[in-house]
Amino acid sequence: MQLELGNILVKDVQWGSRSEIRKGVVYVNRQELLDTLKDDRLARIDIDIVRPGDAVRICPVKDVLEPRVKVEGKGQVFPGFFGNAEMVGSGKTNVLKGMTVLTVGKIVGFQEGIIDMSGSGAEYTPFSRTINLVLLCDQADGLPQHEHEEAVRMAGLKATRYISQLAANVTPDESVTFATKPLAQQMAEFSGLPKVAYVYMLQTQGLMHDTYLYGLDVKKILPTFLYPTEVMDGAVISGNCVSACDKNTTYHHMNNPVIADLLARHGQDLNFIGVVATNENVTLLDKERSSNFTAKLVESLGVEGVIISEEGFGNPDADLIMNCRKIEALGIKTILITDEYAGRDGASQSLADGNPLANAVVSGGNANAVIELPPMPKVIGYIDAVEIIAGGFDGALKKDGSITVEIQAITGATNELGFNRMGALEF
C-alpha cells in the first residue's frame, strides 16, 4: 500500500467572503461553515481563529484534527464516518500543514485540556505552534452527555472535512511517499534487516474514553492488522477526552510519530511489517483476551521486535504490561512508550503495574510535574473548570487569572506516542 502525502504549507487562516485557498492562506466563509455544522443538539457554536504567540488560553479542549483530503485513490478521509468505510491509505492525500481544527466542549464538569498559545504553558503543547480554527460547542438544554460528546466529535469531523475540501485542487508545496507491501512480500524484503511491528493501544473504556477505527468503536474489536498509511488517512479518530496530557487526539493519530519514524527507517535499518491495533478494556477477561490475540498476531507476523504505545493511565497500565509480558514470552523484544504519574517530586512509583520483562521503556514525562501558567487576556471556553480538571487543584485559579496546575492538564504534554515537546537532555 503506497500513499503520497502532499503538504500544503498554511501561511495563515482568515475569514473571507468565500472559502478558498490562495497563496497558502486559507480563507473561511464563517457563515457557510456554521451552516455546515448546524446540529439541533448544539445550542451554540462559536468559531475563532488563534495563532502562535496570541495571548489566548483555550479550555477544555476536546479534540484536535488536521484537514486532509483524498485526491487520488480509494475512500475518504475519516472512513466509516464519511463514505462506506472503504479501505484508505493508498493514492494521494493533500494535507493542510500548519493548521488544525480544534474542538472545545464542556461535556463533564471535571474535563481537562488547556492550550496556551503563548507564555510558559505554550512550551508544553504542540498546538501552540499551529494556527487553530477553534469550535466552541455548547450543548442544548438537557442533552445527555453521550450525545454532547458525539455532537462535538461530529462537529470537529465535519468542520475538518469542510476545510480539507478546499485543498483538493491545490498543488502541494512538498510531498512525501510512504509504502509498505502485503505481508508475504514485505516479509521477503530487506533481507538481513530486523523485522519490526507496532502495537498501537487505543483507549476504549466507555463515555469520554472511546476511539474509533473506520467508524467502529474499538472496544468491540479483536486486535487487528493495519497498513501504516491507513492511519494517515484518518482511519483512527479520537472520542477520548479524559487526561489531556496523554490522550491521543485525532491529530496525533494522523501524525503518529512512531509510524512516521518507523517508515523513515524502513529499508534503512529495519523492515517495518505493519501495525497491530488493539484496545484497553474494562474487565480483566477482556484485557486477557485482547493481549492474547495481540501476542498471537505479532507472532504470526514473524517479527523480531515490537514497539508498544499505551494511551492513558491507570488500568491501561495493566494492558501495557500484559502485551509486553506475552509478546516477550514468545521471544520477541518489546519497547514500551508510556508516561509517568510519579508524584510532584517524581519519586513515586510511575505506573500501576510492572514486570521485569518491561526493561526497555520510553517515558513521555511526569504528568504530576507542576507548572505556573500566566494570566491570559482572552479565554476561549470555560476556565472555571481548571480547579476541577485533572491536574488542577483547590486555589489553582488565582484572581489575576494565573493558574497553578500539574502538566497533565495541558493537551499533549506527556503524549505517549512521543509527539511532545519534552525530552531528556541528560540522565
Added chain:
Amino acid sequence: MDSRQVLIITNNPMVKNTNNAEICFVIGDCGQVLYQVFNQVAMGRRLLSHPLAGSIKFEDNPYRSVVLSKPETDVDLSTLAMLEKCLEKVEAGVRERTAAKGGLAFARDFQMIDKELLDEAMQALGERQV
C-alpha cells in the same frame, strides 16, 4: 452470566440501588473500596473488573465500583499482589490530593463516569459464563 452471581463493591451512590447484583456499599473513598476488594479477594473471590479507573486520577475521582465473582475455594495470590500495587498508587496519590473540593462540586459527573465503566464491565460479563 447471571448478574446475581457477582459482588459489586462500590462507594458510588448512583450504583447503590441500580443493579440486581449483590452490592457491598462502602462509606469512604476509593482507597476504602480497594481495601474491601482486597479483603474479598483474600477470602477467595476473583476480580472481574480492574480495580483502577482508566485515565482519571485515583485521588481526584471520589467514586469507584469493582466487580468480583462468587467465592472460590482457593485464593488468587497474583491478584492480591496486583491489588497491593494499586493500593500503593492510591495511597501515594492521596498524599498529593489535588481537586478535593472540585471533585465534590462535580460529584454527579464523577458518579456517572464510574457507573459507565461499571455498566461496560457488566455488559461484557453478561455475554459470558463464569
